[in-house]
Amino acid sequence: MRAVGFTCAxxxxxxxxxxxxxxxxxxxxxxxxxxxxxxxxxxxNLCPHVKxxxxxxxxGELPDAxxxxxxxxxxxxxxxxxxxxRVHRPEDPLILLDLPSTSDAADVRSLxxxxxxxxxxxxxxxxxxxxxxxxxxxxxxxxxxxxLTADLARASSRGALQRWLNRTVTExxxxxxxxxxxxxxxxxxxxxxxxxxxxxxxxxxxxxLLEECGARIVDDDLCTGSRQLTSLEGDPGAEPLPxxxxxxxxxxxxxxxxEPAGPGLARRIVERARAAGARGVIAHVLKFCDPYLAxxxxxxxxxxGAGLPLLVLEGDCTLRSLxxxxxxIEAFVEMLS
Amino acid sequence: MILPYxxxxxxxxxxxxxxxxxxxxxxxKRFALEIARLGVRLFSPPRPGERVAWCGVLAPFDLLHxxxxxxxxxxxxxxxxxxxxAVEPMLAAAEGAGYSTDCCSYHxxxxxxxxxxxxxxxxxLIATSAPCTGGVAVIExxxxxxxxxxxxxxxxxxxxxxxxxxxxDQLRRMVAFVEEQTGEPLDPARLxxxxxxTNQARELLVELYDLARxxxxxxxxxxxxxxxxxxxxxxxxxxxxxxxxxxRDELNLRVERGVAGVPGERxxxxxxxxxxxxxxxxxxxxxxxxxxxxxDELNSVxxxxxxxxxxxxxxxxxxxxxxxxxxxxxxxxxxxxxxRDYTVxxxxxxxHWGCRQGSGARGLIERGLREVGVPVLNLEVDCVDPRSFAPxxxxxxIEAFAELLSxxxxx
Numbered sequence: 001m002r003a004v005g006f007t008c009a010x011x012x013x014x015x016x017x018x019x020x021x022x023x024x025x026x027x028x029x030x031x032x033x034x035x036x037x038x039x040x041x042x043x044x045n046l047c048p049h050v051k052x053x054x055x056x057x058x059x060g061e062l063p064d065a066x067x068x069x070x071x072x073x074x075x076x077x078x079x080x081x082x083x084x085x086r087v088h089r090p091e092d093p094l095i096l097l098d099l100p101s102t103s104d105a106a107d108v109r110s111l112x113x114x115x116x117x118x119x120x121x122x123x124x125x126x127x128x129x130x131x132x133x134x135x136x137x138x139x140x141x142x143x144x145x146x147x148l149t150a151d152l153a154r155a156s157s158r159g160a161l162q163r164w165l166n167r168t169v170t171e172x173x174x175x176x177x178x179x180x181x182x183x184x185x186x187x188x189x190x191x192x193x194x195x196x197x198x199x200x201x202x203x204x205x206x207x208x209l210l211e212e213c214g215a216r217i218v219d220d221d222l223c224t225g226s227r228q229l230t231s232l233e234g235d236p237g238a239e240p241l242p243x244x245x246x247x248x249x250x251x252x253x254x255x256x257x258x259e260p261a262g263p264g265l266a267r268r269i270v271e272r273a274r275a276a277g278a279r280g281v282i283a284h285v286l287k288f289c290d291p292y293l294a295x296x297x298x299x300x301x302x303x304x305g306a307g308l309p310l311l312v313l314e315g316d317c318t319l320r321s322l323x324x325x326x327x328x329i330e331a332f333v334e335m336l337s
Numbered sequence: 338m339i340l341p342y343x344x345x346x347x348x349x350x351x352x353x354x355x356x357x358x359x360x361x362x363x364x365x366k367r368f369a370l371e372i373a374r375l376g377v378r379l380f381s382p383p384r385p386g387e388r389v390a391w392c393g394v395l396a397p398f399d400l401l402h403x404x405x406x407x408x409x410x411x412x413x414x415x416x417x418x419x420x421x422x423a424v425e426p427m428l429a430a431a432e433g434a435g436y437s438t439d440c441c442s443y444h445x446x447x448x449x450x451x452x453x454x455x456x457x458x459x460x461x462l463i464a465t466s467a468p469c470t471g472g473v474a475v476i477e478x479x480x481x482x483x484x485x486x487x488x489x490x491x492x493x494x495x496x497x498x499x500x501x502x503x504x505x506d507q508l509r510r511m512v513a514f515v516e517e518q519t520g521e522p523l524d525p526a527r528l529x530x531x532x533x534x535t536n537q538a539r540e541l542l543v544e545l546y547d548l549a550r551x552x553x554x555x556x557x558x559x560x561x562x563x564x565x566x567x568x569x570x571x572x573x574x575x576x577x578x579x580x581x582x583x584x585r586d587e588l589n590l591r592v593e594r595g596v597a598g599v600p601g602e603r604x605x606x607x608x609x610x611x612x613x614x615x616x617x618x619x620x621x622x623x624x625x626x627x628x629x630x631x632x633d634e635l636n637s638v639x640x641x642x643x644x645x646x647x648x649x650x651x652x653x654x655x656x657x658x659x660x661x662x663x664x665x666x667x668x669x670x671x672x673x674x675x676x677r678d679y680t681v682x683x684x685x686x687x688x689h690w691g692c693r694q695g696s697g698a699r700g701l702i703e704r705g706l707r708e709v710g711v712p713v714l715n716l717e718v719d720c721v722d723p724r725s726f727a728p729x730x731x732x733x734x735i736e737a738f739a740e741l742l743s744x745x746x747x748x
Binding site for chain 2: 041102297
């Protein structure tokens with residue numbers, strides 16, 4: 001099965017799968033041997049996730065059978081990734097989808113138009129047009145994957161869980177699903193219950209490091225964690241594309257998606273941390289990520305008001321950057337013990 | 338603090354304009370007067386029937402003007418605070434609250450000013466997803482801080498017919514949102530008048546930019562500084578037409594007389610995106626090296642006249658035409674065109690720290706301009722935060738760059 005590279009949790013994985021292609025997340029954890037080149041092409045002061053994905057592309061660290069790349073226009077950095085990829089790997093078919101900034105009915109219509117175009121593009125890449133019946137089957141498959149990983153998250157060590165989460169987006173999903181059905185993961189340790197939010201934290205060793213420091217992650221809001229697989233429960237009906245658009249936009253939002261009339265990131269974090277029984281909150285935010293960095297003051301204030309201590313960790317997608325903050329993590333956990 | 342500044346600026350410039358002789362340059366002062374008047378309206382205490390909206394950079398200010406709303410993009414405040422030397426305490430306030438120094442200082446300054454109670458509470462806010470993600474975030478944060486309604490315009494990445502339809506539909510919904518806030522429907526006659534004034538101003542802008550291409554460049558050091566972006570705030574009003582006409586006439590006179598805006602122009606430069614907003618010796622350094630900034634990237638008309646019968650589609654096309662939207666290849670194409678039109682020898686990219694939209698494409702832009710034989714000097718400065726400004730290093734690099742360009746045939 002040929003692979004389609006993607007980078008964002010808003011990517012419609014079921015649609016890619018329905019075209020007979022395997023969604024393959026270009027995780028930024030491919031290895032330290034890849035040279036840093038993206039900073040010179042884009043700017044050093046840009047999302048490390050995007051830079052490392054571009055570095056993977058420039059180094060050819062990609063699946064052998066790559067049918068194309070699907071990028072979501074979620075933020076400036078992702079758009080710059082598309083710009084750079086087109087210039088420096090022009091041989092790769094690439095589509096950049098426009099991702100609405102909000103999630104009202106008009107946005108669902110706009111995204112449906114984008115998915116329709118993606119569907120036709122994927123059909124060209126694979127030679128297999130996407131039909132609604134096949135899409136419904138893929139939706140059922142990914143719904144079960146999302147359900148199983150969510151179930152596992154409640155009773156597993158986060159490091160072990162992350163290995164599975166990464167596999168769901170880098171291996172054929174049918175095979176991963178079969179294995180997941182019988183999987184028993186290591187139980188979480190008895191550390192201090194904490195809520196973890198942010199963007200990209202896909203290295204299992206990074207989650208293990210938090211656990212080694214005495215943290216027990218009772219819930220998360222990470223785009224490589226609980227937001228990686230969109231919940232697709234329900235009946236997509238005869239027109240699955242509008243249904244899929246709605247599900248993508250109605251999912252718990254990344255900080256880049258605005259909620260003009262909604263609670264907003266800060267309140268949502270407080271509510272979820274409380275609901276999970278967390279004693280504190282860790283923010284793991286990538287350097288230069290404006291959507292999250294810009295909201296941190298409000299998040300900090302809201303958590304202070306709720307009596308929930310916050311530890312902010314800025315990362316660059318390397319374990320090294322998190323390792324340097326081990327003492328801060330240990331001190332934070334100790335304070336809450 | 339801010340209102341008295343604009344009031345003093347307004348009265349001072351108005352008095353100065355009265356005393357200017359017939360042949361003395363007045364365009365920049367005329368422009369500054371209108372900006373001061375806007376500032377007074379924005380920062381005055383609320384008055385019955387007057388509405389204020391803080392917006393994203395690409396908001397349709399002429400449409401809002403037609404609805405009786407005084408509106409402005411939030412970054413304007415960051416630039417103003419920097420230019421008046423008042424920005425550092427605002428930046429410190431934002432940073433003290435946890436705002437990262439890696440974020441754009443335009444946005445940090447506005448956030449700090451809000452925390453210091455210096456930003457007037459708007460009636461509502463309108464965010465625009467372009468030109469940058471950081472700008473959307475700061476408008477949303479202001480809306481939450483002030484607990485005021487927020488409308489979000491998502492500027493599509495696609496610039497084709499589908500993008501125009503999507504954006505025009507959003508502008509219609511924005512009108513409905515504003516009507517709900519003000520309780521007053523959009524008057525079609527006012528809209529038509531506003532669009533007509535926008536088109537008049539556009540024609541004059543096209544003329545004045547054509548004149549600015551002359552050799553030697555007729556525009557003085559700060560004549561067109563911050564011009565293209567800020568004149569957008571006045572579109573749809575008589576003020577925009579008057580300012581553009583004054584500039585057009587003044588540049589025309591200088592071109593006819595062969596007067597150089599920057600005496601001793603040897604090397605002609607294209608400036609990318611924003612200028613450095615705080616007082617700095619940068620322009621003097623450039624001029625001492627014989628270099629004149631003859632064109633700014635944002636000083637260009639990329640849009641067709643607004644069709645009076647289909648104003649929303651016309652406004653949508655205008656927004657989508659701004660090369661800061663969409664793929665960077667459009668921006669590079671504009672830069673290449675400007676480089677050719679103005680026969681520049683080189684380009685300066687400030688690479689404003691924290692700007693993912695502008696600096697994020699640094700290498701791609703450099704490559705694109707190199708394709709048309711234009712070397713780029715990447716300054717790597719912060720355009721708003723003066724604390725890290727290092728003039729010594731810059732002077733050496735600017736002199737070396739100007740010398741390189743001179744040797745390549747500039748001047």
